[in-house]
Amino acid sequence: MSSTLKRILVTGGAGFLGSHLCDRFVAEGHDVICLDNFFTSQKSNVVHLLGKPNFELIRHDIVHPILLEVDEIYNMACPASPPHYQYNPVKTMKTSVMGAINMLGLAKRVRAKILQASTSEVYGEPKIHPQTEDYWGNVNPIGIRSCYDEGKRAAETLFFDYYRQNGVNIRVIRIFNTYGPRMHPYDGRVVSNFIVQAITGQDLTIYGDGSQTRSFCYRDDLVDGIVAMMQGPDDFVGPVNLGNPGEFTMLELAEKVIELTGAKVKITHLPRPADDPSQRRPNIDLAKKHLKWEPKIPLAEGLKKTIEYFKSIDLSQYRKPTSHDAHKNTDMFTKKA
Amino acid sequence: MRIVITGVAGFIGSHLAELLLGQGHEVVGYDNFITGSKRNLEGVPAAAKFQLIEQDVCEPVDLDGAVDRIYHLASPASPNAYAAHRVATMKVNSQGTANLLDLATAKGARFLLASTSEIYGEPELPTQREDYWGNVNPIGLRSVYEEAKRFAEALCMAYHRERGTDTRIVRMFNTYGPRMGLGDGRVLSTFILQALKGEPISVYGDGTQARSFCHVSDALSGMIAAIEGDFHEPINLGSPQETTMVALAREIIAQVPGANSKVNFQPAPAYDPRFRRPDISRARQILGWSPKISLKEGLPSVVEYYRQLADK
Numbered sequence: 001m002s003s004t005l006k007r008i009l010v011t012g013g014a015g016f017l018g019s020h021l022c023d024r025f026v027a028e029g030h031d032v033i034c035l036d037n038f039f040t041s042q043k044s045n046v047v048h049l050l051g052k053p054n055f056e057l058i059r060h061d062i063v064h065p066i067l068l069e070v071d072e073i074y075n076m077a078c079p080a081s082p083p084h085y086q087y088n089p090v091k092t093m094k095t096s097v098m099g100a101i102n103m104l105g106l107a108k109r110v111r112a113k114i115l116q117a118s119t120s121e122v123y124g125e126p127k128i129h130p131q132t133e134d135y136w137g138n139v140n141p142i143g144i145r146s147c148y149d150e151g152k153r154a155a156e157t158l159f160f161d162y163y164r165q166n167g168v169n170i171r172v173i174r175i176f177n178t179y180g181p182r183m184h185p186y187d188g189r190v191v192s193n194f195i196v197q198a199i200t201g202q203d204l205t206i207y208g209d210g211s212q213t214r215s216f217c218y219r220d221d222l223v224d225g226i227v228a229m230m231q232g233p234d235d236f237v238g239p240v241n242l243g244n245p246g247e248f249t250m251l252e253l254a255e256k257v258i259e260l261t262g263a264k265v266k267i268t269h270l271p272r273p274a275d276d277p278s279q280r281r282p283n284i285d286l287a288k289k290h291l292k293w294e295p296k297i298p299l300a301e302g303l304k305k306t307i308e309y310f311k312s313i314d315l316s317q318y319r320k321p322t323s324h325d326a327h328k329n330t331d332m333f334t335k336k337a
Numbered sequence: 338m339r340i341v342i343t344g345v346a347g348f349i350g351s352h353l354a355e356l357l358l359g360q361g362h363e364v365v366g367y368d369n370f371i372t373g374s375k376r377n378l379e380g381v382p383a384a385a386k387f388q389l390i391e392q393d394v395c396e397p398v399d400l401d402g403a404v405d406r407i408y409h410l411a412s413p414a415s416p417n418a419y420a421a422h423r424v425a426t427m428k429v430n431s432q433g434t435a436n437l438l439d440l441a442t443a444k445g446a447r448f449l450l451a452s453t454s455e456i457y458g459e460p461e462l463p464t465q466r467e468d469y470w471g472n473v474n475p476i477g478l479r480s481v482y483e484e485a486k487r488f489a490e491a492l493c494m495a496y497h498r499e500r501g502t503d504t505r506i507v508r509m510f511n512t513y514g515p516r517m518g519l520g521d522g523r524v525l526s527t528f529i530l531q532a533l534k535g536e537p538i539s540v541y542g543d544g545t546q547a548r549s550f551c552h553v554s555d556a557l558s559g560m561i562a563a564i565e566g567d568f569h570e571p572i573n574l575g576s577p578q579e580t581t582m583v584a585l586a587r588e589i590i591a592q593v594p595g596a597n598s599k600v601n602f603q604p605a606p607a608y609d610p611r612f613r614r615p616d617i618s619r620a621r622q623i624l625g626w627s628p629k630i631s632l633k634e635g636l637p638s639v640v641e642y643y644r645q646l647a648d649k
Contacts, residue, residue: 089495
């Protein structure tokens with residue numbers, strides 16, 4: 001047996017990105033532990049791995065500590081789309097911070113290398129464009145998105161405290177908009193929204209005039225970047241932006257989806273939600289320099305694969321996010337009658 | 338009323354406990370004494386109305402009986418303290434705040450978070466209003482306190498929006514008074530100690546850099562006004578009245594009898610002089626609050642406190 005085989009923990013391992021990491025590591029022969037509480041992710045994302053001798057699925061919420069012997073931790077767990085985290089802001093915040101504390105504690109104890117999946121949301125409503133990693137961001141601490149933004153910022157702070165004070169071997173990546181197969185069809189993200197609307201014959205909804213821009217990174221490119229960062233030099237801990245600098249307006253994206261699906265639908269406009277960033281685009285010079293990484297897959301190609309995926313799944317099996325109440329019963333107190 | 342104060346053995350917490358007990362309320366105080374001090378509670382009578390629970394509020398806060406108000410003050414708060422307790426600072430503001438918010442939700446109590454002007458980071462504007470989002474480095478050496486408090490504010494709003502918890506947030510600016518920590522490295526306590534010892538008072542640079550100081554009794558009345566009001570977004574509590582470092586040094590020398598200290602100008606450190614001056618129009622308009630005690634009136638109580646400490 002090769003000594004390069006590792007025991008790898010992926011939290012949020014049944015999620016959109018986590019499940020692709022599991023796929024890759026299982027295929028490479030590593031021992032993979034997938035941890036997920038299925039709060040927003042789907043068992044269907046990892047069902048094909050069940051039964052493999054080097055894959056293990058544990059239903060666990062990282063808000064609570066867990067003891068495992070592992071070499072590497074990919075901390076991907078967190079509700080990540082606005083409809084999910086805004087329905088459950090308290091849960092989202094606990095996952096970010098208590099989850100980070102628990103996973104960092106584990107990494108410290110078993111001397112594992114640990115990667116934090118942070119986000120471009122730490123930049124908030126940026127005043128500079130594109131964003132470099134040394135930009136401090138412009139985040140409303142009490143806005144409706146702050147549960148996610150501030151949770152992720154606090155988690156980054158913790159990673160750097162454990163790195164400086166305890167010598168934990170960390171990596172921090174800031175993930176920009178990513179799309180691809182296994183996105184949740186109702187995660188409220190613009191790519192999944194548009195594709196689901198187009199293939200079900202509904203008009204595409206744009207919030208505002210559609211001039212706000214986003215960059216879109218295909219999931220294979222992103223997974224390459226995540227792995228490159230984890231395997232990169234120990235003195236390059238990040239934070240590093242991972243995303244595709246190619247920029248498109250919402251209007252351009254909508255037109256492309258209509259073209260690629262061949263759907264006979266129109267575009268309608270709705271008011272923009274509060275705190276919706278008007279532009280977000282990564283500067284990826286650091287990743288290029290230190291990781292020799294950059295995205296390769298053009299939007300049209302990635303969109304085609306994503307459209308095929310959405311056509312292949314049974315949309316009736318997926319639910320729109322609803323206000324989950326189950327977690328409230330697990331809180332220490334119940335509300336007074 | 339039955340009132341919970343976390344961080345009750347801290348500088349502000351202990352004053353708040355005395356004030357509320359004096360008004361006839363019942364106080365349940367929590368402290369784990371990592372930065373709080375039992376000495377701060379000497380003035381609190383061991384009355385039937387005061388209960389001290391020695392506990393880290395990161396552990397579940399399981400309290401029987403009704404609770405009407407919760408003042409959440411627990412957190413290392415001076416740069417020296419939070420540098421020494423980084424993870425504990427993040428924990429008490431995240432897990433600790435969540436535990437107290439759970440308690441507030443369960444008991445139907447009003448909850449007040451003592452936040453800080455530090456959430457503004459290195460502001461681009463000389464005077465900060467509450468709707469300013471701040472300029473904070475998420476991964477810097479001082480980030481832990483700033484981000485922990487921003488997280489705590491966001492958590493309050495999340496509980497308020499999701500669970501209807503009756504929350505309040507105050508952002509405390511520089512507060513001074515008896516019992517402020519000796520080893521805090523804050524300018525006011527450093528100057529007084531130097532004056533008491535008869536040492537020269539070290540002023541960095543030309544001493545024209547200004548700071549504002551709010552007396553603890555003003556801060557307390559602001560906190561009480563906030564929790565008794567019904568405004569849920571953050572409110573700045575601090576003094577907009579600025580004093581230069583030279584003026585502060587001279588005032589302290591004048592107030593320490595027999596002090597023959599001189600002002601000793603030192604080269605300016607590479608340290609960033611941060612603007613920190615509250616815009617308190619929100620507190621004025623919504624709470625009818627503004628600080629009443631001038632620095633001249635407030636200083637003697639601190640000088641006296643440090644003198645007594647030195648005598649012990």
